[in-house]
Amino acid sequence: MAKNRSRIILAVIAALILSIVISTYALVKSSAENEDYTISVVVEDSQSERWNSFRLGAESAATDRGVMIDFVNTSGFSGAEEELSIIDKQIQNGADAIVTELIKSGGTADNIKDISGKAVLALTGTGVETDVDIEGKFATIAPDNYQIGRALGNEVLLRHQTGLSDLRIGIVAKRMDTYSSVDKVTGIFDTLEVQNGNVNWCIILGGEDGDDFLKNRAGGMQIFRNDLQEASLSLIKKIYRDNPVDIIVALDDDSLQAAAELFGEIENAYESNSTAYTYKLGENGKLLPSYELYGEGTSIRNISYLDRGRIISMIVPNEFSMGYIAVEKAVSKLDHKLTSMKDDIVEYRVINQENMFKDDIQKYLFTTMQ
Amino acid sequence: MMTDNSLLMLARTTDSIEDYLRRMRRISDAMYYDVIKDMDFESEDISTEMSLLYEANKDNLVSFALFASNGDLISAAPIALKKDNAQVPEQSWFSTAFANLENLHFSTPHVQNLFIDETDYRYHWVISLSRAVELNYGGKPRMGVLLVDMNYQTIQQMMESVNKLNSDQYVYLITGNGQLIYHPKAEQISLGIHNENFAQAAGYDDGVYEENFEGEKRIVVVDTVSYTGWKLVSVTPIKNFYLGMQSTRYFVILVAALTALAMIFMNQMVTWKVTQPLRKLNESIKTIEAGKTDSAIYIGGTTEVEHLGRTLQRSLDEINRLMKDIVIEQEEKRKSELDALQSQINPHFLYNTLDSIVWMIEGEHYEEAVFMITQLASLFRVSLSKGRTIIPIEDELRHAENYMNIQKVRFKNAFTVNYDIEPEIKECLTVKLIVQPLLENAIYYGVKNMDEDGEITVKGYKDGEDIFIEVIDNGYGIPSEKLPYILTEDKRASKNGSGVGLINVHKRIQLRFGEEYGLKIESEPDEGTKVTIHLPAIPATEENRERLEKGGANG
Numbered sequence: 001m002a003k004n005r006s007r008i009i010l011a012v013i014a015a016l017i018l019s020i021v022i023s024t025y026a027l028v029k030s031s032a033e034n035e036d037y038t039i040s041v042v043v044e045d046s047q048s049e050r051w052n053s054f055r056l057g058a059e060s061a062a063t064d065r066g067v068m069i070d071f072v073n074t075s076g077f078s079g080a081e082e083e084l085s086i087i088d089k090q091i092q093n094g095a096d097a098i099v100t101e102l103i104k105s106g107g108t109a110d111n112i113k114d115i116s117g118k119a120v121l122a123l124t125g126t127g128v129e130t131d132v133d134i135e136g137k138f139a140t141i142a143p144d145n146y147q148i149g150r151a152l153g154n155e156v157l158l159r160h161q162t163g164l165s166d167l168r169i170g171i172v173a174k175r176m177d178t179y180s181s182v183d184k185v186t187g188i189f190d191t192l193e194v195q196n197g198n199v200n201w202c203i204i205l206g207g208e209d210g211d212d213f214l215k216n217r218a219g220g221m222q223i224f225r226n227d228l229q230e231a232s233l234s235l236i237k238k239i240y241r242d243n244p245v246d247i248i249v250a251l252d253d254d255s256l257q258a259a260a261e262l263f264g265e266i267e268n269a270y271e272s273n274s275t276a277y278t279y280k281l282g283e284n285g286k287l288l289p290s291y292e293l294y295g296e297g298t299s300i301r302n303i304s305y306l307d308r309g310r311i312i313s314m315i316v317p318n319e320f321s322m323g324y325i326a327v328e329k330a331v332s333k334l335d336h337k338l339t340s341m342k343d344d345i346v347e348y349r350v351i352n353q354e355n356m357f358k359d360d361i362q363k364y365l366f367t368t369m370q
Numbered sequence: 371m372m373t374d375n376s377l378l379m380l381a382r383t384t385d386s387i388e389d390y391l392r393r394m395r396r397i398s399d400a401m402y403y404d405v406i407k408d409m410d411f412e413s414e415d416i417s418t419e420m421s422l423l424y425e426a427n428k429d430n431l432v433s434f435a436l437f438a439s440n441g442d443l444i445s446a447a448p449i450a451l452k453k454d455n456a457q458v459p460e461q462s463w464f465s466t467a468f469a470n471l472e473n474l475h476f477s478t479p480h481v482q483n484l485f486i487d488e489t490d491y492r493y494h495w496v497i498s499l500s501r502a503v504e505l506n507y508g509g510k511p512r513m514g515v516l517l518v519d520m521n522y523q524t525i526q527q528m529m530e531s532v533n534k535l536n537s538d539q540y541v542y543l544i545t546g547n548g549q550l551i552y553h554p555k556a557e558q559i560s561l562g563i564h565n566e567n568f569a570q571a572a573g574y575d576d577g578v579y580e581e582n583f584e585g586e587k588r589i590v591v592v593d594t595v596s597y598t599g600w601k602l603v604s605v606t607p608i609k610n611f612y613l614g615m616q617s618t619r620y621f622v623i624l625v626a627a628l629t630a631l632a633m634i635f636m637n638q639m640v641t642w643k644v645t646q647p648l649r650k651l652n653e654s655i656k657t658i659e660a661g662k663t664d665s666a667i668y669i670g671g672t673t674e675v676e677h678l679g680r681t682l683q684r685s686l687d688e689i690n691r692l693m694k695d696i697v698i699e700q701e702e703k704r705k706s707e708l709d710a711l712q713s714q715i716n717p718h719f720l721y722n723t724l725d726s727i728v729w730m731i732e733g734e735h736y737e738e739a740v741f742m743i744t745q746l747a748s749l750f751r752v753s754l755s756k757g758r759t760i761i762p763i764e765d766e767l768r769h770a771e772n773y774m775n776i777q778k779v780r781f782k783n784a785f786t787v788n789y790d791i792e793p794e795i796k797e798c799l800t801v802k803l804i805v806q807p808l809l810e811n812a813i814y815y816g817v818k819n820m821d822e823d824g825e826i827t828v829k830g831y832k833d834g835e836d837i838f839i840e841v842i843d844n845g846y847g848i849p850s851e852k853l854p855y856i857l858t859e860d861k862r863a864s865k866n867g868s869g870v871g872l873i874n875v876h877k878r879i880q881l882r883f884g885e886e887y888g889l890k891i892e893s894e895p896d897e898g899t900k901v902t903i904h905l906p907a908i909p910a911t912e913e914n915r916e917r918l919e920k921g922g923a924n925g
Contacts, residue, residue, distance in 0.1 A: 009634065016631045023624040027617065060557060304491040307453075321561050353455060357483045363560045366481045366493050 037067040037334050039327055040095035042087050043124075044103055046074045050253040050299040054124075056367050057323030058099060065331040070095070076206075080104035080177075084111050091118045097330035099323075101125035105179040106209060112138060120333040122326040122341070126180035136340020141326045143317040143348045145180040148296055149187020151350055152249055155294050155313040156192060164192060170245035171202040172236060172255040172295075176210020184251050184296070189217050200245050205232045205255060232258035237265050240291070241276050250295030253302060256314070260305035263289045296348075303365055309353060316365060317348040376539070376604045377578070380593045383532050383541060384602050387595050390430070390524060394499050395474055395597070397427055398518050401434065402503055406516065411444065412508040420447040432482060432494045432519040436503070437464065439513040443484075444505075450485035458484070463498035467515045471502040476598045478549045479522045495522035497551070525552060539606040546599030548572030571603045580608075647671020651679055663690055701881075719810075720746075726780045742779055745772045755802055760882075760918040762910040763830065763837070764796035770805040770828065777813055785817040785824030792831045795839075799908045799915055801882050807871035808841040808889075808901050816845025816899060832907055839903040848893040856891050872901070879905065882918060 041058055043051060055071055062069035072090060077083045080103055087098050097120035102108060105128040112130045115121050121138035126145065130138070160167060171188070173181050192198065194217065201222040202214055211223055224239050226232070236258050240248075250256035266277050270287050280290040289310055296315040297303070305311045325344050333341050355361050405419045420434050424447035435446040441458030458464055461483065466475045477498040496519040505514045525543070529552045532541045542553040548568040550556060558564035567583050574592040581590055591604040650668040657665045667686060669679035723746055730739040752769035755761045767789075774787045809826065817824025829840040848856065857876050876889040883906050893899040908914050 009638070013631065013634060016627045016634070019623055019627040020631070023620045023627065026620045027624065056557065060555070064555075064558070300493065301491050303493070308486070309455075318561070320557055321563075324558070324561070324563065357481060359480070360560075362481045363556075366495065367557060 037096040037331060038070060038094060039067055039097045039099060039330055040070045040072055040087075040090035040093075041323075041327075042072050042074065042083065042090060042098060042100040044074060044077045044083065044101070046071055048253075048299070049301065050297075051319075052300065053298060053319035053367050054323040057320035057325075058327045059323075060320075061324040061327035061331070065328065067327070067331050067334075069327065077103055080108070084115075087115055091115070095119055096334055097122065099124060099326045099330060102128050102178070103175060104177040104207070104209070105129055105182075106177070120330045120341070122330045124322050124326050126178040128179065136342060139329050139341035139343050141322050141329065141344045141346060142180065143322070143346050145183035146187040148315050148317070148348055149184035149189075150191045151187075151315050151348070152184070152294050152296070152313075153188045153191025155315075155350060156188075156247055156249065156292075159292065159312065164198065167247055168243075168245040169194075169199045169247045169249065170240070170243070170291075171199060171249050171251065172205070172259050173202065173210070173251040174205050174232075174254045175207030176204050176213065177207040181210065181251050182213055185214070185217070188249055194218055201239060201243055203236055203239055203255075205235065205258070233261050233265065236262050244278060245291055247292045247294065250293065250297070252295070253297045253299050256293070256295035256297040256302050256311065257299065257305070259293050259295065260302065260310040262291075263293075263310050266290060300366075303351075303356070306351060306353060306356060313350060313352045315348050316351050318346045318364070320367065321346045376589070376591045376606060377593075379532060380541065380591050380602055380604050383528065384593045384595055386528050387525065387543070387600070387602065388597075390528070391476070391595065391598060393427075394430070394518060394520050397423065397431070398474060398499055398501060398516060401518070402501065402516055406436070406503050406505065409506065410508060411505050411512075415445070417445045417447065417449065420445055421449070424448060430521055430524050432496045432521050433485070433517075435484065435517040435519070436505075437515045437517065438505075439468075439515070444514060446485065450487060452484060453486045456484050463500040463517060464515055467500040467502045468513070474499055474501045476600075478545060479525075479551055482519055484519075494519070495526075496520060497522055497525065530554070538609075539604065541602060541604045542566065543595075544568050544572055544601050544603065546572060546594075546601065551600060572601060574601070574603075644672075647675040647679075651675060651682070654679075655682070658686065663693075722780060723776050726776075730779075738779060742776055745775045748772045749776065753803065758915070758919065759802060760799050760915045761802045762796065763798050763800045763839075763905075764910075766800050766802055766805055767791060767796065767828070767830065769803065770809055773806045774809055774826075777809075781813070781818065785813070785820070785826055788825070788827045790827065790829045795830050795832050795837050795907070797910050798832075798837055798905070799910045799918060800837075800905055801878050804875045804879060804903055805839060805841065807875050808903070811871055811901070812841055812843040812845065812899070816843035816847075818845075820845060835907050837905045837907050839905070840900055841903075842898065842900045844898040847895040847897055847899050848891070849895055850893075853891060853893055857889060875903070879903065 039058075039062060041055075043054070045051075046055075051071075058071070059069055070090070072086060074083075074086060083100070083103055087100060090098060098115060099122045101124045105126055108128045109131050112121065112123075112128060116133075116137040123138060123140045123142075125142050127140050127142060156164070156169075169192070171185065173185070175181060176185075188194070189199075199218045199221045201224060203224045203226075204210055205226050214221060214223055222243070224235070226235050230238075232254065240262055248259045248262075250259045266279070266289075267287055269276050270279050278290060280288045282288045293305075293311045294313050295302075295311065296317065297306075297311070298316055298319050302311065302314060306314050325346065329341055329344070333339065349361065349364060351361060351365060356365060401420070401423055405416060405423070409416055409419075416436060420436070424431060424434050433446055433448065433450070436444040437458055438444055441456075441464065443452040443458075446452075452458075462480075463475065463477045466477070475498075477500070479495050479497055482494045482496045499518040499520055501516050503514050503516045505512045529541060529543060533554045540554050543551040545551060548571065550559070550568060553559055553566060555564040555566075559566055565584060567581075570581070570583075571590065571592065574590070576593050577591075579590045579592065581588060587608040589606045589608060591606075593602045593604075594600070595602060647668070647670050650670065654665060654668040658667070663686070667679050667683040669676055669683060671679075723742065727739050727742050727746075730736075730742065749769055749772035752761070752765050752772070755765065771789070778785070778787065805828065809828070812826045813824075817826060825844045827840070827842040829838075829842065831838055856872055858873075872889060872891070879888045887904050887906060890902040890904060891899065892902070908918070
């Protein structure tokens with residue numbers, strides 16, 4: 001009898017403890033749903049308008065998932081070390097996750113291992129050199145850069161269906177240190193079937209790598225580096241003046257903007273009757289761009305240059321999506337630490353003067369914040 | 371409650387939007403009826419009036435523009451250049467204005483694609499308010515389109531302020547045919563990350579609806595913006611109604627469970643405090659029940675329990691005392707029984723001996739008669755031993771010898787007796803009259819009726835701290851089936867006098883020296899019997915004797 005009584009009391013106590021544990025867990029969980037994770041976004045020159053869509057995407061995901069986001073204020077990086085040290089500082093300051101677009105892809109395996117060991121890591125824009133990531137501790141969210149290169153090549157081919165043999169081509173890249181740049185150039189060269197001598201020059205505005213790759217792909221191509229640390233426009237202007245080309249393909253937003261601004265310089269020279277350039281006039285006597293400009297861009301400035309006809313065709317990756325997915329993946333990883341992160345590919349669109357104000361394209365191109 | 375709030379909030383927002391749109395219509399009306407209608411465009415320039423009206427309302431406007439029916443720009447405020455590639459007639463606000471000449475038309479939000487500013491790289495999201503207007507060119511009417519590009523940010527800010535109120539509840543704005551004007555997650559929707567059922571919402575009349583969208587139940591409140599037919603839709607997921615309630619429920623469960631646990635704990639504490647003395651009392655009683663009658667009863671706890679303990683202890687003491695009395699009484703009784711048994715033998719023996727003596731005197735065997743009487747006297751002296759029960763083994767053996775001497779005469783030396791006694795055992799103590807009954811047995815049931823010469827051997831020796839006295843005869847022996855019962859009360863031993871004597875001796879030794887001592891009988895039919903007396907070796911001092919007299923080997 002006494003034994004039965006003890007058993008009943010023990011059962012009641014066990015049931016009560018169980019309900020305490022469950023209700024405490026439920027209470028903690030309901031409050032933990034709004035846990036304040038901090039996600040730091042580290043990208044080069046973060047105040048540049050080229051990040052507007054990316055930033056809006058990242059912030060929208062942060063709002064949707066109820067996390068704090070810190071879009072770290074940065075200027076141009078002197079090198080990969082500076083970017084990595086900022087990331088390290090953010091982790092030390094308590095960042096739970098890092099969303100970053102690294103400016104260098106090679107030799108980063110140890111850094112990635114180190115960062116992903118301390119915080120959740122979402123890489124954007126470009127792939128980087130990493131060890132095998134069995135645990136899925138980081139992920140890369142980027143467009144298919146090779147296909148972007150191919151799309152740029154196709155845009156050139158569309159307007160020159162008779163062939164490129166008589167045309168001079170120049171390439172402008174901010175850096176050739178990332179896999180994304182290499183993939184884009186490979187895509188362009190594959191599509192244009194570039195052989196030795198087809199591409200006149202390539203201007204690399206910064207960074208240190210890429211010469212070997214470019215020489216291997218197109219041996220006769222001249223490579224110009226910004227050894228004097230000049231402004232991008234000034235360098236492009238100088239090289240174009242000495243080595244004019246018919247087509248310029250810019251690999252990124254900064255290069256595209258600088259290449260588009262080159263036409264402003266040519267306009268000025270024309271107005272001041274300078275003979276530095278060969279001018280191209282339209283039927284109404286209006287000065288036309290003396291080179292066709294193609295490239296990848298995202299900023300409103302480049303959209304505007306496209307609108308004004310300085311850029312023939314522009315590839316626009318879905319930066320909103322890239323920012324959104326990167327933060328979304330980081331938060332999911334923070335919420336479910338055992339779930340591995342998986343890479344994602346974001347879309348891109350080919351925009352030109354004709355389609356840029358179409359209903360779906362304008363929603364893609366102009367965020368309401370702009 | 372929440373629905374009421376939604377209705378109220380929605381009504382306020384609708385009012386704000388209506389008010390804003392009304393103002394925009396008034397601006398358009400003012401421009402048309404007060405300026406355009408009074409103007410001859412052949413000779414007059416509208417730009418000054420347009421700029422004035424723009425300046426007065428520029429907070430909510432992006433631009434004013436008046437276009438000819440072919441899409442050429444007549445005037446704009448702020449002053450701007452029309453883009454070469456603007457293709458105005460193809461823009462929807464333009465064609466809509468001509469589609470219905472009487473009305474004002476509000477477009478969906480779009481990026482303004484009209485002007486170019488070499489110094490400004492901005493693009494504006496606008497809602498175009500367009501209307502077909504009649505322009506007076508020197509008395510000849512021409513058609514044109516007056517465009518008021520409203521700043522989309524104004525509507526956006528109105529909607530954002532509403533959506534800041536609650537993170538789960540949100541409000542969006544669509545046209546009457548379900549085209550999106552504002553949604554807090556417009557970008558996510560265009561990317562396909564988020565979905566909204568605009569088509570269904572566009573079909574709703576004003577009111578409250580419960581719908582299931584993508585597996586989520588939600589309350590949808592719809593209010594229509596007058597003139598435009600735009601619908602303001604408030605969406606509240608039903609789980610939102612229960613969210614706060616759920617946390618409260620968990621909290622109540624937690625508090626209730628904690629309270630119940632605390633009560634059980636306190637209850638157990640009090641119960642333990644009350645029952646602990648009773649448990650101890652119970653445990654002590656259990657110990658006693660297990661046989662440890664000398665353990666103490668627990669006395670403690672509350673007054674009642676203490677009283678109970680004391681009463682039980684007194685009862686136990688009384689029981690113990692009574693038990694001891696009973697044991698003593700029983701022992702006394704046993705002793706008296708033994709004495710009675712002992713006294714039963716003596717008269718018979720005495721009668722036989724005296725009969726033998728009489729027979730000897732009658733036969734004039736005086737010397738033998740004297741010997742018999744002397745032996746008898748010695749036998750009785752040892753028997754009496756001044757009333758002592760414990761005597762030296764030497765006296766006991768002498769008593770046995772006296773007895774055997776008498777019996778040998780009586781039985782005419784029908785048997786022989788051998789003594790093999792170690793002298794040292796003679797100085798030890800024994801219970802008196804233990805050898806004689808064994809000898810009596812050996813004679814009467816062993817060698818008395820033998821055809822051959824009977825032989826009885828009495829052997830005494832010491833082995834360590836023990837003394838052994840063996841009475842061995844070569845008589846008929848005891849049947850093996852009876853042997854195990856000889857020293858018991860069992861009837862199977864068929865006691866006809868012999869057994870009684872042996873049991874008597876066995877129990878007397880055990881009573882005095884302990885259970886490990888007593889008799890051991892070994893017998894083989896037709897071979898003989900050996901009865902061994904096992905005693906402790908206790909030196910024959912007066913002190914030891916007195917101790918044994920009082921109680922036994924231990925007492």
